[in-house]
Amino acid sequence: MDLSEKYEVVIGLEVHAQLRTQSKLFCGDSIAFGAAPNTHVSPITLAHPGSLPKMNEKVIEYAVKLGLACNCDIEQKNYFARKNYFYPDLPKGYQISQHTTPICKNGFVPIKVSTGEKNVRLNRIHMEEDAGKSLHDVDEWNTAVDYNRAGTPLVEIVTEPDLSSSEEAFAYVSELRKLVRYLEVCDGNMEEGSMRCDANISVRLKGVEKLGTKVEVKNLNSIRNVKRAIDFEANRLMQLLEKGETIRQQTRSFDAGNGTTFAIRDKEDAEDYRYFPDPDLPPFDLKDEFIAAVRESIPALPAARIQKYTAEYQLPEYDAQVLTEEKETADYFEALVQQTTNYKAAANWMLGPVKTWLNENSAAIAAFPLKPAQIAALIDTVDSGKVSFSIASTKLFHLLLQEPGETPIVLAEKNNLIQQSNAADLEPVIDAVLEKLSGKVAEYKKGKKGLLALFVGEVMKQTKGKADPKKTNELLLKKLQ
Incomplete structure (x- = not known):
């Protein structure tokens, strides 16, 4: 039995897009890709005692720009929060993000798929900083950490659970990547990690309204892998339900080599992060004039x-x-x-x-x-x-x-490429072609009118493509009467 006839898939996506600023979210360190490890760091990136963050205004502009292009409501009173979750590659030991006041709310992204068009609703777009990078294959006994990426500005674009197939997810991420590139707020390069996707997937019996237990597949680094991971995971969840097993809320990763997912950890809930307003960053208000100026800049x-x-x-x-x-x-x-x-x-x-x-x-x-x-x-x-x-x-x-x-x-x-449209130049070539193909001429006159293309092609060949096709057709029709 095809399980997709019995169950339906419900998908929500979280896309992290790295913003195309010159510097990090809260300091002047470069975010250029490909630098030697730990060269784009400063006391702020490394969380030295007494160092204080300072807001990058360009990040706010880019976030508002994306929100307006996605038909969002712009939150004018904003603040940043600390997300207390241990990141081994963020020196502070917490991440600065937005929680109760995402800079953009609601909105939608239109997509087209084989079944028609739909608007994928957005829950929010919020700003946050990226973590660094842990490297497990540099040293046999130790994990190496590169802090270059730590503090890089991101926006996280979170959909409602509006997607019902991997095809829709593929179309949505494709459309979103095109959009951020048009706006020039992100280069959309998933291979370099400047755009990453997490997929929240659940399944339920058709006709049931309550959402099933979801799993999250993290850090999908290509649009094709978004589709592959969803297809695999949806099928895995359906198989579990068919066997009468309980689905656990988990965070999983995708193995692109064999097209399967594997568990990383049991999923945390929002309360596990213990959000609270960051005391080092003042709240900020967005003026109507600022939002209007950003809207004017959208191509x-x-x-x-x-x-x-x-x-x-x-x-x-x-x-x-x-x-x-x-x-x-x-x-x-x-x-x-x-x-x-x-x-x-x-x-x-x-x-x-x-x-x-x-x-x-x-x-x-x-x-x-x-x-x-x-x-x-x-x-x-x-x-x-x-x-x-x-x-x-x-x-x-x-x-x-x-x-x-x-x-x-x-x-x-x-280069002697000027088209021959003079009848005096073309007629001798046409006469020679018709004489050479006299048998085909007879067939043409008996009703095989499709042979005209053969004669034209031969004239073009003899003139090395320089014969005017329109004039050639005209002269041929006269001679073949």
């Missing part, structure tokens, strides 16, 4: 751009989705359509030759050597009938990459 987000591309530019939904996947790509496209009104051609160039070049060079659009105006010039060269798209995309594009200082038309002339 056009993917949903708005997709709407614009499909409505104003008349692009297919698929093109709009792919073009808006990365903010930098969408920005490049928008600069391109300022230079040309052939919006579909602009999308085709972005999704075709440009994307191919980026993939082949493992590069981001920021590294692409041609400016939007140069791609617009290529489009114009095709639209004016000077070269075919085939020649432009396979030859002229690469010549322009080699000589970006030249214009496409000059390169086309210099």
Whole structure:
């Protein structure tokens, strides 16, 4: 029996996103990734006696920015709390977080899945500091600790238990990562740990309203692993219920190598953390003017751009989705359509030759050597009938990459790529092709009209792609009457 027909899965996600500030949450230490262990530390990071934290204002701005983009209510009266939970890699022995006053409440993130669209409700977004990193394989007998990451600013985005499948969880984390990248508040790099996901999973019989006992799978470091861990854990919980066993509230980890989860500890509850307001950090109020200024700084987000591309530019939904996947790509496209009104051609160039070049060079659009105006010039060269798209995309594009200082038309002339549209030049080639394929000509005249493409293809081959396809079609039809 397929257990998914009997049980339903209930999922809530907690995503930690490292904010793209230059320094830590409560001191000026750098948060740059990849430094030698324990080089980005100071007396505050190391919790020396008498050292006091000082708030990083950029963190507040980024948290509000994300909250507004997620349709949240912004809490204007805020304070930080101490979360008393032993972290071996936080020198203070406690974490500074927010408890009763998260900076953002409610809100939602819209997702699309195979079953349709839904809004994933958010419970809260709050600020907190990250812990350091324990290394267990550096020394045979001891655990080494790197405090570089300790104090790095995070926001934790907590959903309501609104997700009911690993597919929805995959879509949500994908959408959230796209959003933080658009806002430029987090780089979304899960492999480097700047975005991590914890999944709270429970199962219950279909039709039952009460939530089942949940387990939490910690520190999932890729969107694919979020999906894999949920699938495994949901099935494990269903199997336990089928056997009549009791599910224990646990914190578990995911082994990406074999796709299984394993228990780390029994789960604590909020009261175990003994939250209380941090006496070293004063409460802070957010003014309406500050929130309004942050709102003004939010760029056009993917949903708005997709709407614009499909409505104003008349692009297919698929093109709009792919073009808006990365903010930098969408920005490049928008600069391109300022230079040309052939919006579909602009999308085709972005999704075709440009994307191919980026993939082949493992590069981001920021590294692409041609400016939007140069791609617009290529489009114009095709639209004016000077070269075919085939020649432009396979030859002229690469010549322009080699000589970006030249214009496409000059390169086309210099390399004898100008399209042949003169009947006097094309007719001898067409006559030769029809003579060579006389048998096919007879078949065409008996009704096999699909052979026209064969004749056009042969003419293109003989002219090395320089024949104007439209003119070639026109001349062929006349001669085949």
